[in-house]
Amino acid sequence: MASGSAIRGSRVGAGPMGEAERGETAPRVQVAYYCANGHVTRPSFAQDAEIPEDWECTRCGLPASRDQQDPPPRPRATPYKTHLAYVKERRSDKEAAAILKEALANLKKRRRSGEIIY
CATH class of the missing domain: 2.20.28.270 (RNA polymerase-binding protein A)
Incomplete structure (x- = not known):
């Protein structure tokens, strides 16, 4: 017959169970x-x-x-926006054309000076 144990099924160091130890x-x-x-x-x-x-x-x-008859509506899913869509929100077409013109002029200047070779 296997040796018996008085604490079978509980952890070593486990105390009494119940609210007496934890409080009400x-x-x-x-x-x-x-x-x-x-x-x-x-x-x-x-x-x-x-x-x-x-x-x-x-x-x-x-x-x-808590209102069963009128639960809150589902949150609306916002569609994915590209980087270009966010840029277009911040800039008008006139501002975008001016920025593009300035960037192209800067690129042409750097190509003429030999800084960019392509």
């Missing part, structure tokens, strides 16, 4: 949050804590609110 837990309240996909998230808060109006859905990541 704070009174809790569960609050339901609803997302646009119809998921329900129910986090627990301490009774005296300030309960937020919005919460992130743990299943899909969309914003959720």
Whole structure:
């Protein structure tokens, strides 16, 4: 027969289990949050804590609110913009033409001086 152990199934150094050692837990309240996909998230808060109006859905990541009839809308996805699109937002066509003209003049000057060989 195998040797018996009085602490079988527990870790060495593990103390008694239960609330006696940890103390009493704070009174809790569960609050339901609803997302646009119809998921329900129910986090627990301490009774005296300030309960937020919005919460992130743990299943899909969309914003959720406490109003089941009118959950927050899905966030709008902004389309990808290229570097050129951002430049065009900052510069007018007239400014772009002046910058291009200046850059070409600088390039021609450097080619004439032999600084650039191509």
